Amino acid sequence: MARTWSVLVVDDDFRVAGIHADIVAAAPGFRVQGSVRTIAEAREALATDRPDLMLVDVYLPDGDGIELVRGAGVDAFILSAADEADTVRRALHAGVLGYLVKPFPRQTLSERLDRYARFRHVLAGRRGLRQEKIDQALSILHGQTPGAVVVSRSATEQLLLDALGEGELSAAEAAGRAGVSRATAQRRLATMAGQGVVQVRLRYGTSGRPEHLYSKQA
Template identity: 50%
Template sequence: MKDDLRVLIVDDDFHVARLHATYVNAAPGFTALEPVGSGGAALEAIQTYRPDLVLIDIYLPDGNGLDILRGLDVDAFVLSAASDAASLRKAMRRGALGYLIKPFSEKHLSDRLRGYTRYRRLLAGGSALDQDLADRALRQLHTSDTQTARVRSVTETAVLSALGQTPGVLTAIDVSSAVGVSRATAQRYLSALVDEGSIEVNLRYGSTGRPEHQYSVRTP
């Protein structure tokens, strides 16, 4: 799909790379690019295709994936059979947003990809973040859908409360006024709540201008 996040898989095992590409393509909102099997090919593919996310193995035929990761200006998860603490710490120091130990299930990767989507949505836009929103964005990368539903910040709870107390629909401007936050902050929380399925959004088209997003609590 045109608006899907594009994912580059870097793994020298062709069969594993294909399997992970299948997992990625099964996740809504994601499309796997053609996998590559070396660090050199990864650097070339990143420059050519500008992926949104790279899934990179540690053990590559022309080098260590963690060394390559250090030079990447792109979001990345490490996918590796390396289960030692030193590799995990090194991956975090090199800028990895996540670390999945092989073998893992399709659901495990899908959970992380959905968390990555929520992370991006919360950080969309150019306005300044408050600490509450920064903490929530980072949590998305390391929590499953079920865990995310259990963790509600004060601001997020206020957004849900504003929607729940309104019999009709609210716009981002309505929510920002009710909660006492900026429109951009309200929009980020609303987008994340839509993504996790807690609320729904509909578009209202007027005679001119862009369509208006209207939000409401999802009914069972």
């Protein structure tokens, strides 16, 4: 079963917070854990149930959102009207994974959430990570175009095999977990199936069109 990522929205403007929460709720694989207006409320929420990701404004009634991120130990995006270079650098030093200057189109945040989910899928698990997998995750997070980080054929196939280690997956599911395009996943999985590296079976849905499911060869 695919992972659902929980998000805490931290913004003192309830209208803006509501817009951000709506975008999160509409994003596949995400849910809104809560929406709070102050640092004190955010810390209380963190103590009760830590989210996977926070969306945090810089200027909050009782303090600085960047300092909240610095001490929270939780993945975070800064969503703020603050566009000063010093503020952006300070946020990056605090460990934020993204910085969006308000106002921004809804699609922009939706795309960042999609990248975050794919980034987390690539970095899932407790095993050691090869350099190409780390590079792939960072490439996804920063929205680099395909080829900006060069991943060899064998490395790409290994990313897909790692994804299949979690169980039987469709090409689309394997692509999301490996952080590659669906077309690339389909092509590489078909090649590995022909080589006997992975096995494939057909699952018939209500539409009558079969879906290919891939798994590691025993």
